[in-house]
């Protein structure tokens with residue numbers, strides 16, 4: 001890399017020398033404009049903002065020390081596009097193209113804050129200047145996401161300047177593979193991809209397994225609908241994943257690595273490829289890394305495009321070029337995985353934690369979290385909360401704090417009903433358990449799971465039977481169909497759920513669903529099928545009355561299931577404007593101008609047009 | 623050699639034998655559908671569930687592919703194991719209600735019918751065990767059929783669901799099908815053999831003397847190629863049905879006046 005003035009590090013000393021040089025070249029007064037290019041901000045046009053900032057930087061002339069860079073997801077997607085000005089960390093939100101000139105003129109050149117682009121704390125009504133003063137960030141603790149918002153993911157020099165690859169250097173200088181594994185074991189880190197298996201123990205088994213070569217794989221398939229944790233790490237800080245894999249490979253004794261990236265993530269593929277190429281050029285990936293005897297190569301592969309391809313054995317089959325279908329795991333993949341060889345698979349976030357654990361020690365990591373769940377976890381917080389986005393919290397935090405303090409509570413002043421955690425086969429947790437601590441054991445005890453970190457918040461207007469149906473439908477479509485219970489059982493469950501939400505539920509349906517749930521858990525081949533009944537079982541457990549209302553009374557308490565509630569016009573609120581009458585396709589509404597209208601229930605087809613059109617919200621669901 | 627204790631009965635098996643191997647050795651019956659000794663177990667049907675004692679807890683495992691690596695204790699007739707097998711069978715009965723073979727197996731297991739309606743029929747009366755796909759690829763070496771579609775849409779079919787060009791009409795898939803869904807049909811007028819439901823058709827070799835169909839022409843070609851016999855007399859003999867071959871041979875012997 002000529003830009004760094006160095007070809008290839010042949011020793012640790014050279015890496016350290018480069019870091020010093022990079023830090024010295026940064027003048028304290030130089031300004032830096034961080035434009036968020038996480039998926040949420042990109043969708044709102046942040047790449048364009050970046051271009052305009054770049055043009056402004058160019059136009060400012062060489063005597064102004066300023067640079068614009070794209071950085072990874074800040075997490076506060078609800079408020080995107082986000083632009084942060086360093087030094088000072090001035091946090092601008094909902095920045096639009098016309099704002100760029102003002103930010104540049106006022107803040108970058110003038111050192112003044114543009115008040116109107118600051119975040120306003122809804123609790124105090126005060127404008128907040130810095131990210132760490134915003135309630136959304138205050139409660140968070142960022143380890144895996146610590147480089148997001150800070151680093152330019154396309155520049156290895158940024159990563160190195162911030163201390164990147166020091167963990168690798170530490171591992172390669174005085175540590176034995178055994179010591180590395182012990183450190184990871186000490187940290188208590190457990191897999192972030194779903195199963196929560198202790199990472200150190202997995203590494204140890206793989207190291208001890210007979211056979212060579214050994215493989216190290218990163219699972220970047222992230223198939224959960226609505227999840228984007230791993231994506232933001234791959235796109236926002238790809239080198240942290242690569243460094244984690246290097247350390248793992250050294251500990252396990254592997255020379256070949258693969259990163260399996262979800263097919264729908266072309267930018268992740270691009271960023272990772274670019275990062276691997278840069279690391280290779282500097283001798284951080286490839287042969288005799290940093291002048292040591294350790295060699296490790298990484299390839300990037302695109303996923304098979306199905307949710308089940310994220311399952312470990314299916315992923316390996318897919319990598320081998322076979323259909324992405326799971327197989328029995330009675331013989332573990334650490335013994336016989338990719339190409340029948342010992343293989344260690346970890347999730348993106350798991351890998352991204354590793355450099356921090358090596359740098360700061362397993363003991364430090366183990367000091368965060370609960371007894372059995374250490375460190376932090378990244379969640380994608382979505383649904384009916386005020387602040388949606390990507391959050392990283394210490395294990396053991398209560399669900400209530402995540403939803404109320406970080407999420408800012410429920411949207412539109414509505415009431416909380418349930419939170420669904422763990423991805424499509426997670427469970428729904430009701431209000432009475434909001435003070436439960438978020439860790440692996442606790443969530444499982446509540447009938448849900450940690451999964452890979454999906455968190456969907458639902459308000460009082462959500463029909464829980466429909467929620468169960470939605471996830472069952474997703475899983476039924478994503479089931480590979482290989483084994484009987486998952487393929488046939490989910491189809492039967494969906495059939496029953498369809499009946500219930502159509503108002504044709506029968507007495508005994510709930511018991512039948514429970515029986516099928518038990519059958520799936522006990523007999524399905526892979527974890528998709530084994531956990532697929534969680535949404536149904538957990539909603540039956542906590543919201544049985546809603547199922548009963550559908551089945552016994554033909555009523556949908558949340559008023560979501562068509563046919564299981566009626567529309568009525570509130571005569572107090574009705575202004576007699578006639579809009580509903582004009583729009584009703586069934587001619588079911590009567591009434592004189594300026595006199596409250598009435599719906600003829602016999603004629604009404606329950607299409608909901610009146611409810612949508614009424615400008616006075618006088619149409620009610622009852 | 624590790625010992626497997628099945629329902630209290632002890633058997634010794636080689637390391638990496640399966641629980642099913644052990645059960646068969648002990649004379650204990652475990653129902654199976656997708657298991658066949660000719661091909662590796664994929665454990666797709668999940669009918670052979672048994673309960674494995676793990677000390678602190680018990681786990682349901684499939685007997686056909688669980689490798690025995692140390693002394694283990696297994697229950698075939700525990701309530702949980704029986705319930706699991708019954709549940710799987712009920713789902714299969716809903717899927718393939720017309721299969722007599724499946725009904726017979728259910729009866730032997732003591733499963734009387736199914737409470738479930740038929741909601742999946744991507745392929746009528748097929749339980750999607752995959753034995754046909756495996757035998758075609760791994761034993762016959764053809765891969766004329768494979769799985770297509772996902773989840774409830776899964777089927778076994780030739781590429782693009784068209785009659786396969788790779789099918790040699792050997793009928794191995796029909797022979798291995800545990801529920802009698804795959805059938806070999808002879809079309810005498812067209813002198814063709816059809817493998818149903820895949821609609822593949824292959825020309826039949828007919829006896830040159832009497833016109834009786836003998837075997838699929840592709841199969842005879844494959845046999846000749848594989849056995850590497852290229853012997854004119856052998857080829858001649860292959861053109862006759864067994865009956866005509868016998869009478870021709872005896873005529874030749876007679877002509878050579880062996881019995882005179």
Ligand SMILES: Cc1cc2nc3c(=O)[nH]c(=O)nc-3n(C[C@H](O)[C@H](O)[C@H](O)COP(=O)(O)O)c2cc1C
Pocket residue numbers: 190191192193194195196197219220221222223224307308309310311312313345346347348350351452526527528
């Ligand atoms: C249906 C299914 C989908 C999965 N998808 C993912 C995924 O997208 N990403 C992931 O890291 N793990 C996924 N997993 C979990 C993996 O099988 C595996 O446990 C994990 O990648 C191991 O890494 P960890 O120990 O670091 O968590 C999935 C599991 C199942 C059953």
Ligand code: SF4
Pocket residue numbers: 308325326478479480481482483484486487524525526527528529530
């Ligand atoms: S449980 Fe579902 S996804 Fe897993 S192997 Fe069986 S059919 Fe496929």
